[in-house]
Amino acid sequence: KRKIQRYVRKDGKCNVHHGNVRETYRYLTDIFTTLVDLKWRFNLLIFVMVYTVTWLFFGMIWWLIAYVRGDMDHIGDSTWTPCVSNLNGFVSAFLFSIETETTIGYGYRVITDKCPEGIILLLVQSVLGSIVNAFMVGCMFVKISQPKKRAETLVFSTNAVISMRDGKLCLMFRVGDLRNSHIVEASIRAKLIKSKQTKEGEFIPLNQTDINVGYYTGDDRLFLVSPLIISHEINQQSPFWEISKAQLPKEELEIVVILEGMVEATG
Incomplete structure (x- = not known):
């Protein structure tokens, strides 16, 4: 029996490959649909990377603020008011970034009212963190709820x-x-x-x-x-x-x- 290549396979997937696509930037203009159309392994990888990068980015800024203000030179000094109490290095700044963005709030590392730049950064990270959460959680929800x-x-x-x-x-x-x-x-x-x-x-x-x-x-x-x-x-x-x-x-x-x-x- 002569076998003819199908246009649409039995599982409903179209047997079509898009090649020689020059204007690939168009996929980025509709980034939400692009992420939803990706395979699960790439979705999960991007999900982890986005959160990790934002935590590292803001952790670096928290550490730079503490370093520029001289908080690192006054660790353990009870007369010095740091920007973030109990922040003594990049690791603790990274942990504080995670606690801030995920609203965990253990209470050990706390921002003080003597640091206006820290207050502004706290507002920025809270807003951007909410945007990242809405985007990534929305993407995962749409991915899960697809009726395939x-x-x-x-x-x-x-x-x-x-x-x-x-x-x-x-x-x-x-x-x-x-x-x-x-x-x-x-x-x-x-x-x-x-x-x-x-x-x-x-x-x-x-x-x-x-x-x-x-x-x-x-x-x-x-x-x-x-x-x-x-x-x-x-x-x-x-x-x-x-x-x-x-x-x-x-x-x-x-x-x-x-x-x-x-x-x-x-x-």
């Missing part, structure tokens, strides 16, 4: 069939949901992917044609509680009208079925 795994419990029939139904020749396939939580506002549509040559001689290798599965009658909107048979009538408006039974095995075409809806449990 939900599609694993939506089952399509292995084969589509062409047969008579109510006296009409129809292309039919079945779809079902294995979960008890249903897909809300479910709708289905289908595309025929096939090469085409226009009257002007232009060759379109991946031309997309709509396959009517009940758009005009409302049959494309599904109540997917039990398995349903999706039917497409092969009439004069159908893209299969001019394909005979003998020609069908020789045709290089692909049918892509798209099922859309909202997950009842998560929305």
